[in-house]
Amino acid sequence: MKKTVLFFLLLGWVGGYCQDEPWQEPGCLRRVAIHLPEVDQSRPVSLIITGYDFWRWTGFPRPRINSFRLFQGDTPLAYQGEERQPDGLPASPDGFLDDTDLLVFVATLSRKPVPIYLYYDGLPTQPVPPGCQPEIIEKKGDIIPLFISAGGVKVGIRGGGTVPGTQDIRNFGRGSFVFLSWKGQTLLDFRSSWGNYLPRGLASGKDGPVWSEPEIVFSGPVRTVVAVRCHRYSVSKDNQPIFTGEIVRLLSVWHNCPTLELEEYVSYQSTEFDWSWPYSFSLPVGKSLDENDRLIVPLAGQPYVRPVTKTRQEIQANPWERLYSTENPEEGWFAWQDTQEKTGLAFFYEKLEPIRQRHVWVTYRPALHPQILVRTTPYPTGENNLSILDRALACRSHYRRQLQYVLLTDESPETIRAIYHLWARIPGTGLSVSLAEKQRQIGEKK
Ligand SMILES: [Ca+2]
Ligand SMILES: [Ca+2]
Numbered sequence: 517m518k519k520t521v522l523f524f525l526l527l528g529w530v531g532g533y534c535q536d537e538p539w540q541e542p543g544c545l546r547r548v549a550i551h552l553p554e555v556d557q558s559r560p561v562s563l564i565i566t567g568y569d570f571w572r573w574t575g576f577p578r579p580r581i582n583s584f585r586l587f588q589g590d591t592p593l594a595y596q597g598e599e600r601q602p603d604g605l606p607a608s609p610d611g612f613l614d615d616t617d618l619l620v621f622v623a624t625l626s627r628k629p630v631p632i633y634l635y636y637d638g639l640p641t642q643p644v645p646p647g648c649q650p651e652i653i654e655k656k657g658d659i660i661p662l663f664i665s666a667g668g669v670k671v672g673i674r675g676g677g678t679v680p681g682t683q684d685i686r687n688f689g690r691g692s693f694v695f696l697s698w699k700g701q702t703l704l705d706f707r708s709s710w711g712n713y714l715p716r717g718l719a720s721g722k723d724g725p726v727w728s729e730p731e732i733v734f735s736g737p738v739r740t741v742v743a744v745r746c747h748r749y750s751v752s753k754d755n756q757p758i759f760t761g762e763i764v765r766l767l768s769v770w771h772n773c774p775t776l777e778l779e780e781y782v783s784y785q786s787t788e789f790d791w792s793w794p795y796s797f798s799l800p801v802g803k804s805l806d807e808n809d810r811l812i813v814p815l816a817g818q819p820y821v822r823p824v825t826k827t828r829q830e831i832q833a834n835p836w837e838r839l840y841s842t843e844n845p846e847e848g849w850f851a852w853q854d855t856q857e858k859t860g861l862a863f864f865y866e867k868l869e870p871i872r873q874r875h876v877w878v879t880y881r882p883a884l885h886p887q888i889l890v891r892t893t894p895y896p897t898g899e900n901n902l903s904i905l906d907r908a909l910a911c912r913s914h915y916r917r918q919l920q921y922v923l924l925t926d927e928s929p930e931t932i933r934a935i936y937h938l939w940a941r942i943p944g945t946g947l948s949v950s951l952a953e954k955q956r957q958i959g960e961k962k
Pocket of ligand 2: 802803804
């Protein structure tokens, strides 16, 4: 008797699981469902699946990139294939989704999460028209040679530079976002303040050599990816070179989701063991940093809200107040929000895997150690100092880092944390995926 009950329970579970949702893409034989976390507000979110993720989920070998279909509910989702080399840099395309290639798309988070169905094992399909086309303005020779606008976000990107070491404005903001506006409000413009660009990173100030001009390397329905390169960046101590590196940055602007991403790839030789990779920036929150603003940081397994209680005058009278400072962050993110002007920025700087590794290997001197300090300033901006201390620089010859900047409106702290978990994901956080299903043929029974 018990066995029969178990059998029917099992049958019910399998039957209920398989193909309860209608098969939306008859041209594809298989699909896999991707589940998003529940959040308290509807919001677009940027998602990236690697070829390795796809293989792990489905066991399906090397599909053609143009043979996928993506649906969330009844809505077909546009996607973009980005073929990458094993180190992450753009590869010569072969049309197949290899382990290191990326499938990039935007889905919607909501109170009642709607799963995304990724259909595969079919013939090439027509691309889904994009929701919004970016506006791209190139002005060769200009101080900001490339502007990209999409979905309320406008950014300016530059490489360039002149003679190293001089205080020329052209020697600042190389390989960086030097202009950023969100919903018509300018948050960054390095032309009015030379030090304000995103991020103040390696070789982007006056010490670096001339960078390449921005080059669009991926341009699809989902995002525009721009490459900027710095050849032979060198640092000397006592007239001896201690670091020589090649830097490539990929700066991405998503079109249907207010998100920017920075990927940094550095190949180098160095004799130094201690090194600091800088990624700091300053930004106003809303029109300026004031009592309408709040900082949200990860603390004790949840988002912790740290309101700015001081007025503009009080901040000016007592600047440089530390709001958040740690060498051991629980999760790699924080967010600024202006609750009156309904604007803000979340900054994701480290994924969960290295953080978990640091916590598991109890050590006072981990090889990579983020140092984060967020504080008020006498200016209308908040200062966000981040550097990654690398104590094993000479043991490696390559360094790779990924950062994401998400423009905010009035998202709850929990929603912001959920978006971080989707970006920083490790198994058990963010996405979950059902077993792959095969399309039933006509006459085939459940
Ligand atoms: Ca490929
Ligand atoms: Ca403000």
